Amino acid sequence: MSGVSVKDVARHAGVSVGTVSNVMNHPSKVAPATVTKVQQSINDLGFVRNDAARQLRDGHSKTVGLVVLDVRNPFFTDVARGAETRAAQEGLSVILGNSDEDPARERAYLELFEQQRSHGVLISPIGDITARLGALRARGIPAVLVDRASPDRTFSSVTVDDVAGGRMAVEHLISEGRTRLVFVGGPLSIRQVADRLEGAELAARAHPEVSLELVTLDSLSVIAGRKAGAEIAARAELPDAIFAANDLVAMGVLQALMLQGSNVRVPEDIALIGYDDIDFAAAAVVPLSSIRQPAGMIGHTALEILLEEVANPDASPRHVEFQPELVVRRSTSASAVDAV
CATH class of the missing domain: 3.40.50.2300 (Response regulator)
Known part of the structure; x- marks a missing residue:
């Protein structure tokens, strides 16, 4: 039933408008039997509360x-x-x-x-x-x-x-013996991405033998990661590690590296780490290392x-x-x- 008002509910239940209001807003102030009777009338009439006026007040x-x-x-x-x-x-x-x-x-x-x-x-x-x-x-x-x-x-x-997280990711890759690193992420206008890159650069600069290349994306998506991963896999000289700005990008990179016909192995040829530690990270074909956020x-x-x-x-x-x-x-x- 459309156009049902609080007055209609009160008339149907045989109570005052004030009692209906209390049932909706302060039911503890109303006897349980009355609450039940008013709620039954609300159900019978199909009354739908409109909070707009109350919100204005x-x-x-x-x-x-x-x-x-x-x-x-x-x-x-x-x-x-x-x-x-x-x-x-x-x-x-x-x-x-x-x-x-x-x-x-x-x-x-x-x-x-x-x-x-x-x-x-x-x-x-x-x-x-x-x-x-x-x-x-x-x-x-x-x-x-x-x-x-x-x-x-x-x-x-x-x-x-995120600066600490970026540093943590690259320090882990370096501890695994990786020296030719690529950071995949973007756009850098997103502060979190810029901070993760900053941390990665800080860690890389502390090791003269380590290089860190930047591959900038226009979005932090699986599709963007897959495209970047395909381009990296096609190189004559591969990096030995990739740090992806988030796990979605990392999942896309992993998909590209493991496509049929690709000879790239993870982690034997390229180690890969993401960021966020989403649920899918642990369930990937090659379970994904990541930087966890709470x-x-x-x-x-x-x-x-x-x-x-x-x-x-x-x-x-x-x-x-x-x-x-x-x-x-x-x-x-x-x-x-x-x-x-």
Whole structure:
């Protein structure tokens, strides 16, 4: 039945409009038998609650906006799950937006969350969006950066030390006797990629015998990794190790290196390490070494900080930085006991 109002429900149940309101908003204040009667009327009439007016009165909706770089990446799925778990404890819902590494789409999602008067915004940004987030804050919508720190640290953030992670990956490859290294990733406008490259370069420069080549991609996808891997496999002189900026890129590289007709063996000819340690890494044909990030904890912590800022808008920004972890599997060490 369409157009059913709270008054209709009250009339059907034989109670006041105020009682129906209490059943929907404060059921503990109503006798259980009355709650049951009102809920039955709601079901019988097909009443659907419209929260728009209440949200206008409260000033905010019960949703939190989350904007990620690439929803296809399981890392961001795990971040979203962590945030959603914490949000649910507060009666909030997380609305996921995929910028797909496109600044225009990122702007559109931020405008949407502003229009919806979201409780707050979590975002893994493409570039510097300090000014845009400042405008949101002025409207009473706090924002927390996810997997990226703000350049001037004016916004709270939850990150992983990607410079340390990049260094860790290359130091592992060097410890396996690899000296001709390639970093595959991009675009470098994504801060996380730039930081991982910086760490890789720091590690390589500490060893004069080690070279590090950069192969820049236009996206952090399996397809982009497969294309780069095919080009590398076709070279007359191969590198002996590849560090991929994330596991999706690494999976694409691995697929290209292992195509029928390719004589490249992993790890015997080329060692391969990724970043994020998504679930698929351990299940690859050659289990993939990776740099692990605590994705679920990142999302959970970001939502926790957002709640703190909602409760105290004048609080100083918080910056939480997790440390990455090296996970060694057969793609870099033939003798490795594969981690899960």
